[in-house]
Amino acid sequence: MTSDRSAALRIDGDRLMRRIEDLAAIGPIDGGGSCRLALTDDDRAGRDLVVTWMRDLGLDISIDGIGNVVGVRAGRIDGPPTMTGSHIDTVRTGGRYDGNLGVLAGLEVIETLETNGIETEHPVAVGFFTDEEGARFPPDMLGSLVYVGGMAVEEALDIEGIDGAVVGAELDRIGYRGTSPCPGPSPRAFVELHVEQGPVLEAEGVTIGAVTGVQGISWTELTITGQSNHAGTTPMALRHDPAYVAAKVTAHVRELATRMGAMGEGRQVATVGRIELHPNLVNVVAASASMTVDLRNTDEALLQEAESDLARFVAEAAAAEGVTVVERTLARFEPVAFDDRVVDAVAAVAVDLGHSVRRMPSGAGHDAQMLARVCPTGMVFVPSRDGISHNPAEHTDPADLVAGADVLLQTILTLDQEPLDR
Ligand code: GLV
Numbered sequence: 412m413t414s415d416r417s418a419a420l421r422i423d424g425d426r427l428m429r430r431i432e433d434l435a436a437i438g439p440i441d442g443g444g445s446c447r448l449a450l451t452d453d454d455r456a457g458r459d460l461v462v463t464w465m466r467d468l469g470l471d472i473s474i475d476g477i478g479n480v481v482g483v484r485a486g487r488i489d490g491p492p493t494m495t496g497s498h499i500d501t502v503r504t505g506g507r508y509d510g511n512l513g514v515l516a517g518l519e520v521i522e523t524l525e526t527n528g529i530e531t532e533h534p535v536a537v538g539f540f541t542d543e544e545g546a547r548f549p550p551d552m553l554g555s556l557v558y559v560g561g562m563a564v565e566e567a568l569d570i571e572g573i574d575g576a577v578v579g580a581e582l583d584r585i586g587y588r589g590t591s592p593c594p595g596p597s598p599r600a601f602v603e604l605h606v607e608q609g610p611v612l613e614a615e616g617v618t619i620g621a622v623t624g625v626q627g628i629s630w631t632e633l634t635i636t637g638q639s640n641h642a643g644t645t646p647m648a649l650r651h652d653p654a655y656v657a658a659k660v661t662a663h664v665r666e667l668a669t670r671m672g673a674m675g676e677g678r679q680v681a682t683v684g685r686i687e688l689h690p691n692l693v694n695v696v697a698a699s700a701s702m703t704v705d706l707r708n709t710d711e712a713l714l715q716e717a718e719s720d721l722a723r724f725v726a727e728a729a730a731a732e733g734v735t736v737v738e739r740t741l742a743r744f745e746p747v748a749f750d751d752r753v754v755d756a757v758a759a760v761a762v763d764l765g766h767s768v769r770r771m772p773s774g775a776g777h778d779a780q781m782l783a784r785v786c787p788t789g790m791v792f793v794p795s796r797d798g799i800s801h802n803p804a805e806h807t808d809p810a811d812l813v814a815g816a817d818v819l820l821q822t823i824l825t826l827d828q829e830p831l832d833r
């Protein structure tokens with residue numbers, strides 16, 4: 412049981428909104444969003460700002476070998492912290508809440524404890540993980556994956572980005588290759604606040620999502636090589652056209668997801684998010700196409716079925732057109748189930764605070780799905796207007812942002828009082 416004084420604690424909504432504004436002003440883009448692709452100069456500026464706030468709060472700050480930054484406020488006893496956090500890197504067309512909300516609400520939780528002189532039993536930590544988006548350096552959730560020991564830091568440092576830059580060199584360049592060890596110390600529990608990035612909460616008029624898990628993610632890059640030639644002189648029957656195969660694959664993955672989504676238990680989604688043709692000219696049959704396919708499903712067996720279907724179709728389409736295809740896996744994560752104790756705590760706190768709540772899986776990937784490998788983990792969702800995200804138009808009502816941050820605060824206080832031994 413938390414004390415009456417702790418139970419009455421609420422975060423400062425104006426301070427939270429100010430910090431969201433200030434961070435969004437770094438790497439601003441038309442439409443009100445931000446572009447802070449991982450390990451760019453704008454990412455560095457965002458990191459510097461958040462680290463300044465951590466310092467102002469007197470947190471014990473550490474930076475590890477992949478650039479994850481963690482700030483800890485001491486508790487009554489030493490030992491692993493109850494941890495929160497998220498990411499501050501964005502996609503190129505990012506909104507202002509994706510990731511940033513979770514980090515800034517974490518700071519707000521700690522500042523609220525600090526200004527009210529509340530001593531927790533265990534330390535409380537807030538972190539931001541490197542390259543959650545994976546939009547520049549695949550896979551997504553790279554920093555948290557390394558944090559939990561799912562990838563060796565040496566391997567991560569060698570990853571090449573879509574612009575040819577390399578993770579290790581970029582970390583050095585922006586001054587965020589730290590000295591704390593990877594994998595990092597396991598927290599006693601992890602809970603992340605995030606915007607839903609989908610339409611469910613808004614459609615149902617529900618304020619808080621108690622997230623039960625994250626669907627599986629499969630990213631594949633296809634490099635299709637054909638025969639470049641003159642657009643006017645090459646008879647159609649003699650073409651080996653990578654653009655045609657890329658288009659067929661694009662149409663097929665839509666058809667695949669529609670078909671599987673309509674039949675299965677799992678909810679299949681499929682996206683071709685990037686296609687690049689070379690030389691990309693009006694009167695030239697392309698020499699090559701590079702494209703990505705993002706497949707997701709809450710059910711691992713169905714996700715594997717979608718992957719096999721894609722591989723089969725690609726092989727057939729390539730053979731029919733006489734092109735070659737090289738496939739590379741950019742990310743592959745199985746579906747993750749969160750810990751009932753954390754999910755229940757989130758749901759109970761939401762009800763206590765007078766909010767409507769719904770248990771739901773996450774469609775997007777999150778750092779929490781990596782932390783779930785090492786400690787009891789859960790997430791809090793708040794509604795996204797029109798379900799829009801990875802778009803500068805991403806929006807959540809300030810009242811919902813504040814509601815989510817208050818649920819985060821009270822969930823952390825609840826977990827602080829629970830034994831949570833596995
Ligand atoms: C990452 O955040 C993703 O869901 O793609």
Ligand code: MN
Binds near residue numbers: 510543776
């Ligand atoms: Mn995110």
Ligand code: MN
Binds near residue numbers: 502509544801
């Ligand atoms: Mn995102």
